[in-house]
Amino acid sequence: MSAAAPALTAIAAIEKSPGYWAGVMHRFRRDPVAMAALIIVLALVLMAIFAPFIAPADPYRSSMIRRLRPIGTPGFPLGTDELGRDMLSRLILGGRLSLLMGVTPVFIAFFIGSAIGITAGFVGGKVNTVLMRTIDVFFAFPSVLLAIALSGALGAGIFNGLLSLTIVFVPPIARIAESVTTAVRKIEYIEAARASGASAFRIVRIHVLGNVIGPIFVYATGLISVSLILASGLSFLGLGVKPPEPEWGLMLNTLRNAIYVQPWVAALPGLMIFITSISFNLLSDGLRSAMDIKA
């Protein structure tokens, strides 16, 4: 009568369903907008990685005699900046710092925020109250102001910029993680797992993580565009990257006086920020709908 101890017979070969992530990939691939966004993001990343090899000229070499040339100048396809440096090369190399400043804080905050949020959501009760009310304090400040204040207090520089942006992004990610986890915790399969005598750690590992990490990840991807803009903003204010390093936000700042002389050239860093952030946004939207499974 007991089913407890079956013989260790060979397990028959079974028809494997394509896994969940295979399904997500399948749906994602059929979404043209998301695929386009993915290609642009990949191109930007590749461009950043291989920047020194791609850049046609030395992005640091300035020249007083060829300042602010228009787009299409022979030898300078995208013109030159206010110090006569090649815009194309600077934009290519600037992508490195911009992407670093955009992606890194979100990436780190994704781990910290998820840990806080999942803990708060799964444990609930007083732990939740303490953690989430602390997080709420950060929401009292607009993210731009918070980033500026933190950067200002820590001092300028890439590392301090990254640190302050990370602090800015932990609260929103933690909040999303908490609400997703709280929702998952109330679903009956968690109850069923508890009824089977599983420990809290095991329930989180097997039943919670897999079901919450996707939505949190999607949300975090969406934050990359915000981070890019904030990072550019910090540099623009002189708090992030320092000249002469090329970074899109900083370039936008230093070129702002040229807006009447060479408006198209001056707009180029802004255009790059725009393209990058919208690509990350569309990528995150595409992921969201690809991960949405219906019974």
Added chain:
Amino acid sequence: MTDPLVEMKDVTVRFHGTRTVHAVNGVNLTLMPGETLSILGESGSGKSVTLKTLLRLLPENRTEIGGEVRVAGADVLSLDGRALANHRGGVVSMIFQDPMLALDPVYTIGDQIAEAVMRHEGISRQAGLARALDMLTRVRIPSPERRMKAYPHEMSGGMRQRAMIALALSCRPKLLLADEPTTALDATVQIQILLLLRELQREFGMAMIFVTHDIGVAVEVSDRIAVMYAGEFVETGTVRQIIREPRHPYTKGLLAANLHGAVKGERLDAIPGAPPALETKPTACSFAPRCLVRQDRCETARPPVVNFDPGRMVRCIHAVEPAMA
């Protein structure tokens, strides 16, 4: 002889999307004024879709409706703009399983009903509110004056259901469509709502199409029953005919599965398998894969539609010679 209120001729509904679904595959239906028909079927049988076709409630951009639908002389499939708005709520009205979907959470019950009447009949707000109070009294809501000022969330489940019925009937529709309105209710509340609908239907002289998966509910409210399977009516008849002389094997299976009179300890004559996915248009009997009395021809050709007399139809090769179980 009076004209029928509802006439559906060979109605098909197809949904396009990531995959095509043949939800309704050739439904014919005639309903006289004042008559009540129940459409009995399981989830995915197309019963709700059939109902929504009468109100044109299906998403227009990905729905393909074929055939002919006439309600009170109007060609429903060609209505638009003002005429469609008048049709909805004025001629045909609908109640749902979840009243919270039909009631607006930010308006009081009285205001909602008054607003609906004002829009359809162009009467004053005063008259609209008077009608609202009258309707709440007719659906037997206790202390209706007080309930006029209540918001939907302040009412209990059964009360909300009554408020939704009041709203649906406020413009005196000729036809009431009911989509499982009692499924979510407790047993003692369900029977109250069923009896109320029966009384109101008599009082207002309206026709009613009642969609349900529960045979008992269909018996309580209707004159006729249409059994639906895989987007088709497989058997229609009066309640007595369906309950006492079911001819289609699916109807018989459903009656057995109701467990009314099932003998304890005896195995149930369960219909094996599950309903088809409806991704293609049926070319044989849709029920054949689950049928215990199927023959080879059931799986190769469409079963004959046997009409005994008006309103009595069976779509099965065994319709005439009773099937051996």
Added chain:
Amino acid sequence: MNPAFATASDPVPRPPLLSVNGLRKHFPLKGGLFGRTTGVVRAVDGVSFDVAEGETLGIVGESGCGKSTTARLLVDLITPDDGQILLESRRLGVDLDVRELRRHVQMVFQDSYASLNPRLTMEDAIAFGPRVNGMPAAQATALAHELLAKVGLEPRRFAGRYPHELSGGQRQRVNIARALAFSPKVVILDEAVSALDKSVEAQVLNLLADLKKELGLTYIFISHDLNVVRYISDRVMVMYLGEVAEIGPVETLYANPTHPYTRALLAAMPSMDPDRRTQEAPLSGDPPNPINPPSGCRFHPRCAKAESVCSAGSPGLFKLPSDRHLVACHAAIPGSGHSLAGVTA
């Protein structure tokens, strides 16, 4: 009834398999600025019953009657405020720990989809419990396959599938298989067939009957469908607002309901006879919610037979002369002071 069964009363009464004594759970209602307690939901209030080995106890009642809370209390998914749970005369918290209780008492929920982790294949879902309890992975998987076959799902086809690829009936079979992975003594079925289509429901009921026979299971079957409860149960317990209104053998209870609420529930079942449709609703209004329930007999405000004694005191379960039939109604308790009750016992 089978005469052999009727006379086969054990000379030494065997202790019940599962026994519940004075089970109580009140949920505080939090509200206001600082989360003060603004009220108490008396979800389960002094519920006692026994389940004998191999029997099926049906629990019926409307929303808010506490039937689902009772189920969750039985497997300690909710911790009771008061009361005892005894399995084979061993008391939970004294000489029986939660882990062991849960191994012997398993549960199947109503929502077949929500009960399964969407990211786990069926074999992983079933093997999870045994693995948690220390079974090696390969053995747990083999067990999962065996159980899938037992509930009528071909392992080769279904073991690698995900929940959304299965129909409701198939998912519920998986949930049953998962509950069986511990070789439990008692399986609680909380509206486990209610969400299924009628034709599929009949299949699952047949499966439950087969499994019971094969594995010697004991069921606690919670449902709002009185037809299904009548078919599957040996005894039926009727709950109202957190209390037991009536409990007794299924045929006695359906043929001879004593509590006015049980009568109302039975009378509210849709008639299956077109010539004898229901003419009058047995009760008016909705079932009240269990926040601040009425004094005395909780049913008295809706009861046609209520007298002053009914609001004065709670009747308590009274054993009727017929076998194992208990009812909590003043009108049925001799000497209660109710005009319909006899004067002496």
